[in-house]
Amino acid sequence: MSQPLIGISTYQEEARWGVWTLPAALVPAGYPRHVQRSGGLPALLPPGDPATAAATVARLDGLVIAGGADVQPARYGAEPHPRTGPPAPARDAWELALIEAALAARVPLLGICRGLQLLNVALGGTLVQHLDGHAGPPGVFDHHDIKPVAGTLLDRTLPEPVSVPTYHHQAVDRLGRGLVVSAYAEDGTVEALELPIAHGFALAVQWHPEAGDDPRVMDALVAAARGTSPGV
Numbered sequence: 001m002s003q004p005l006i007g008i009s010t011y012q013e014e015a016r017w018g019v020w021t022l023p024a025a026l027v028p029a030g031y032p033r034h035v036q037r038s039g040g041l042p043a044l045l046p047p048g049d050p051a052t053a054a055a056t057v058a059r060l061d062g063l064v065i066a067g068g069a070d071v072q073p074a075r076y077g078a079e080p081h082p083r084t085g086p087p088a089p090a091r092d093a094w095e096l097a098l099i100e101a102a103l104a105a106r107v108p109l110l111g112i113c114r115g116l117q118l119l120n121v122a123l124g125g126t127l128v129q130h131l132d133g134h135a136g137p138p139g140v141f142d143h144h145d146i147k148p149v150a151g152t153l154l155d156r157t158l159p160e161p162v163s164v165p166t167y168h169h170q171a172v173d174r175l176g177r178g179l180v181v182s183a184y185a186e187d188g189t190v191e192a193l194e195l196p197i198a199h200g201f202a203l204a205v206q207w208h209p210e211a212g213d214d215p216r217v218m219d220a221l222v223a224a225a226r227g228t229s230p231g232v
Contacts, residue, residue, distance in 0.1 A: 004061030004225035006040040008032060009095050009115075011068050011088070012047050027066050030210030031112075035064070038215055038222040045098070047090060053097035054105070062108040062225030065095050065115030067208060070170055073129060076121050081129035083169065096122050103195075103202060108224035110217065111204030113168050116193055119204045123176025133187065134166050134206075141165040141211050146191040152182035153203055154192045157220045164191075164207035164214075171206065200224075 008031045015024040025046035032042035045056060057063060070085040072092050080087075095115075099122045102109040111119045117127055136142040143163050148155040172190040175181070178199070183192035185206075195202040201224035209217045 003039060003041045004222060005043055005059070006035045006062040006064060006222065006225060007043045007045045007056070007060040007098075008035065008064045009066050009098060010044050010046055011066070011091050028210060030208075031064060031066055034210050034215060034218040035222065038218040040218075040222040040225065047094050050093045050097035053094065054101040057098060057101040057105055057107050060107055062221050063098060063102045063110070064221070065099060065109070065111045065118060065204075067113030067115065067168075069114065070129075071114065071117050071121055071127060073127075076126045078126065078129065083130040092118070103199070106200035108201035108221055109203070110221040111193075112210065113206060113208055116204035116206050117170060117172070119202070120172050120176045120179060120193060123179055125172065125176030125179065126174040128171045128173045130169050131171055131189065132169070134168050134171070134185070134189065136167065141167045141208060144185055146183045146185055146207065148183045148192070149181060152180060152192075153194050153197060153201070153220075154182035154205075157203075157216050158183075158214075162214065164205075164209070165211040166207045167211075168206060 010025040010027040012023050013026050035042040069088040072087040072089055073080050095118055145161050145163050147161045148158050179193045181190050182194045185191050191206045193204045
């Protein structure tokens with residue numbers, strides 16, 4: 001397989017272009033650009049009926065769940081914190097269904113920021129609804145160091161501490177079933193999760209690789225989608 005097809009979740013927002021202001025399916029251009037740079041073919045997935053998620057994932061060689069809005073706290077049995085953002089229940093339902101379908105079919109999966117949080121929730125975990133120090137001013141990425149955990153898939157992908165672009169105010173609290181922490185920030189915040197390799201390639205990072213210049217996380221997903229990742 002020379003160029004695997006990598007699906008990227010998008011979200012519906014009202015957008016303006018030319019003379020139009022209409023609902024649009026959006027995702028920052030860094031996502032497809034990173035897939036292309038890593039040798040994959042990006043396919044943008046508009047929000048859809050969760051009942052079609054398995055059929056959608058069946059057409060893909062890999063899946064990226066993009067960053068974005070806060071996960072609705074009811075999804076993990078919590079009341080909203082005053083700083084939690086507006087709920088996006090349709091997006092939650094669609095992307096959770098995509099994650100569940102990818103895990104069931106062993107389609108390589110990469111979660112980014114919100115995608116990490118959704119993976120944790122999909123497997124029964126919970127979230128910290130607000131923390132400080134992991135974002136810049138509104139619309140500006142901050143940077144901080146993360147340290148991979150030795151012996152993990154992420155450690156094989158990023159074998160040294162690195163500075164990463166970050167923009168989030170929620171994080172992992174209780175781990176979901178079977179998940180392993182594979183990186184931490186200096187303040188102890190969980191920065192990456194994965195499932196053991198026996199479950200296939202399932203990796204999620206709390207930072208935004210699509211906003212930086214380091215291709216290695218996306219390279220790992222695309223390699224897994226080709227069936228060439230070590231141990232996959």
